[in-house]
Amino acid sequence: MRQTKRDELVRKALDIFYRNGFHATGMDMLVAETGISKTSMYKHFRTKEDLILAVLRLRDENFRNWLYRRVDELADTPRGQLLALFDALGEWFGKREFRGCMFIKASAEFQDRDHPIHVQAAEHKRLLLDHFTRLAEKAGAKDATALACQLLLLKEGAIVTAVLSQNCDPARDAGLAARVLIDQMLAV
Amino acid sequence: MRQTKRDELVRKALDIFYRNGFHATGMDMLVAETGISKTSMYKHFRTKEDLILAVLRLRDENFRNWLYRRVDELADTPRGQLLALFDALGEWFGKREFRGCMFIKASAEFQDRDHPIHVQAAEHKRLLLDHFTRLAEKAGAKDATALACQLLLLKEGAIVTAVLSQNCDPARDAGLAARVLIDQMLAV
């Protein structure tokens, strides 16, 4: 119960950082938009960086939970789930609040590979890749690791393209490409 | 000839913004690292945003010229050139100064779709897509537009992955995937 305020802060900060970027969002803006005092913020987090790391942890949890659950709802077989990844992506791109991948943006603003924020963004991608790999194994792919890598490339590319191009449907293109790659990897 | 100083500024600012990010790079840092006075900077560019736009124009020119020329050197046939795209990407990823795609990073820091910097980043991607589409047409793809979109997804995904994952070879994965997609699109 006593964690409530902290959770509220992280939840609201997530929205603001996601919409506005990390460097462009000052602590004073967080105070104004969350209604939480700066003293409280600095009681829960020693620095802005610590807050950002907490935000990214929440984002990772939210996003992967959502994606895995949605894929599970959309298909039963491992092969079907690999394909459903891109249907789920399409749903995400269509949401009003879609603003691209928070981890790509984090790595763009904190470029140093050793920076904790960059490291955490990389960890998110690794967890996704692991999940894709397990799905590819269950589907019986000849080279599950390679297939998972390729599907991850399509996913990341689709996200970037969804942000930067209006008049196209990257989730559909990625899904069509994925089907070809999957069929080729499952063929005997 | 009197454009020299302005060009020098844009060239040096490109390096600094690319390494350090846009918001994280202040005009005072540009003064310190370029040796060009702030007064001169603001004589050539009314605002920091104008300077960034000029930097992105130069980057677009440099990058596309390099990529197109490199692909031309690596292969003769249109199909070979589509594949060579990913060999060229691999060379780029291996360079010491590689820091990801400047336009992805620009769109991450200036998220508003109407923002001039975001618009210019989108234009860069559109020009690349056009080039890919022409190559796919020359190669005789059944659906040149679709193939070009898919290859662009692989390219963007590979760049993002090259930034965020150390222990893998996204250019190779993308190249292998591209071969499958191209073969499927060129098959009768």
Place this chain on the structure above:
DNA sequence: GACAAAAATTACTGATCTGTACACATTCAA
């Protein structure tokens, strides 16, 4: 109602941000 933890308020520090003002130096051409 009493008590203690948590949060808010307010004001502040020192640094940095974009952008400007002004005086002075350099270059080049007529």
Place this chain on the structure above:
DNA sequence: TTGAATGTGTACAGATCAGTAATTTTTGTC
């Protein structure tokens, strides 16, 4: 030699940055 264009150096404005200190208010629990 004059004069205009282009450059530099320095100082500054006004806002905002991350982060802190001291005090008061709110809140939940016994």
